[in-house]
Amino acid sequence: MxxxxxxxxxxxxxxxxxxxxxxxxxxxxxxxxxxxxxxxxxxxxxxxxxxxxxxxxxxxxxxxxxxxxxxxxxxxxxxxxxxxxxxxxxxxxxxxxxxxxxxxxxxxxxxxxxxxxxxxxxxxxxVGNGVLASAAGMDKVVMKQLFAQAGLKQVPYVHFIRKEWNNNQAALIQQMEESLTWPLFVKPANLGSSVGISKATNREELLKAVELAFKYDRKIIVEQGIVARELEISVLGNDEPRCSVAGEVLPTKDFYDYEAKYEDGTTNYAIPAIVSDGLLKKMQDAAIRAFKVLDCSGLVRADFFVTEEEEVIINEVNTMPGFTPISMYPKLWMESGLSYSELIEELITLAVERYEEKQ
Ligand code: ADP
Ligand code: MG
Ligand code: MG
Known part of the structure; x- marks a missing residue:
């Protein structure tokens, strides 16, 4: 059958x-x-x-x-x-x-x-992540709170909902200016593909960025901007997940925005990324910790900022990362010896295993 x-x-x-x-x-x-x-x-x-x-x-x-x-x-x-x-x-x-x-x-x-x-x-x-991991992974604030609990390093940030912004705008701006350094990245909490995200280098841009982000969500996160490499690791499995090699996103413009992801072809990728064994190991450990703290299953792509001093800072995980044969997630597995067909097969097997374990 x-x-x-x-x-x-x-x-x-x-x-x-x-x-x-x-x-x-x-x-x-x-x-x-x-x-x-x-x-x-x-x-x-x-x-x-x-x-x-x-x-x-x-x-x-x-x-x-x-x-x-x-x-x-x-x-x-x-x-x-x-x-x-x-x-x-x-x-x-x-x-x-x-x-x-x-x-x-x-x-x-x-x-x-x-x-x-x-x-x-x-x-x-x-196939893939359950309700909890999917929901937690979609909300950048909840995700960051869980990452903090797992001891993962992150950029400093401030978050607020529309009501708080409307009532205490001056105080929130002051808090941002005191606790974060420019430039800032303003993001709707619940989205992906860089939709609604902007970089603000001054107060005027910040106000515009917040306004834009509120078009997409009632909750916003404002992060301290960081100059760093963007490296990604694919994770596969259920209770005993394993990691791929690393890949690198090399945006040629200001940041990896929606157009750079899907439209203008300005982004370069290094698959695999050139990294030392020590750095790879650090990212893989962090990727597994992120996978576990969100209680993930099946797959996750963990995205990092890596500074010149090789400090590993987690940016986010994506619980259903891009999955075309030229997307980072499957490509990293191909590079690690698993074909696209084998990957699909393994994900289906993992889905059935998880289901049966629950019965
Ligand atoms: P999404 O879930 O939409 O992919 P991200 O948080 O990954 O959102 O942000 C999209 C892109 O914006 C990142 O890949 C990176 O290029 C840039 N970016 C986001 N946050 C920061 C930050 N704190 N410092 C520097 N660049 C950032
Ligand atoms: Mg994302
Ligand atoms: Mg991202």
Whole structure:
């Protein structure tokens, strides 16, 4: 019997297109002798469309949106077990007709624990991080508080919600000016892909940056800017995670913003990064500590700032990092000897193991 694998992709977030590219790449790498692959497409407006099994690798992104059985509009509730049977695991699974889901979604409503919560309720195994790790990893303030508890070094920061800003703006600015040095990085707490992030070098820019960040979230984090290398480590596993070699992001502009990530091609990457054994080890240790303190499972990409003195400062983890074959996460595994297909296979196995352990 083939394993029925649901590929969940698209979504309402800024990374909709990236998700489609990922879904196509995964469908091209998957072993169709072993898996029966079902597309579950979430449109940009949030409509769910579950399709018939793919007959082979998706030839184009358009086929994943409109063709090969994906065009059938389907409400989210059709994924739920029928009424009155929500405690019946076997029936719930039969109704969903899928054995395991691979969520290929980034950002809010994909990477933040919400979809993971839905899949928990459906009692379906799914690839990657659970509700807690996903939610904690999406909120930069919560994430930093947990990192601090794990003894990980971070840049100094200040955080506040809209109400506090409106009521105590002068005091907050004073606090920032006293505890942080310019430039500052202003970020919405719950986002990714650098959306809503700006660098402020003076008070006027700070006000603009805060205003922009509040368009995306009611909670903001303002960090002290740092001049450092940006190095990343891929982590894979459940209870005994392992680390890849390091990769380096080399932005040629001010910082690694949205355009640099997806659009303007100005960023260079070094895979693997040139690092000493000692530095690599320090980053890998920190990556594992970050993975554990957030109670991660499956995968995480841990991103660091490394100063000239080789001080390792954690910036963030991404619980569903970019996953196309040219993205950092899979590339670091390729460099560490694991192919894209093998990586996908291992992630699915880890998903099923975690699910079975909970039963
Ligand atoms: P996202 O989750 O959107 O990727 P990050 O916190 O990683 O947000 O910030 C995006 C980019 O902004 C980083 O990759 C880096 O280039 C730059 N950046 C963020 N914070 C700082 C900081 N404190 N000092 C220097 N650069 C920063
Ligand atoms: Mg991020
Ligand atoms: Mg980042």
């Amino acid at each position: 083939k394993i029925k694998l649901g590929l969940l992709y698209g979504g309402k977030s800024a990374e909709h297109e990236v998700s489609l590219l990922t879904a196509r790449a995964v469908s091209q790498a998957i072993n169709f002798d072993k898996y029966e692959v079902y597309p579950i497409f979430i449109t940009k407006t949030g409509e769910w469309r579950k399709g018939n099994a793919l007959i082979g690798p998706a030839k184009s992104v358009e086929k994943l949106q409109f063709g090969e059985g994906v065009s059938k509009p389907n409400s989210i509730t059709s994924f739920l077990p029928v009424e009155g049977s929500s405690n019946d695991v076997a029936l719930a699974k039969r109704n969903s007709s899928l054995d395991v889901i691979f969520p290929l979604l980034h950002g809010p409503n994909g990477e933040d624990g919400t979809v993971q919560g839905l899949l928990e309720v459906l009692n379906l195994p799914y």
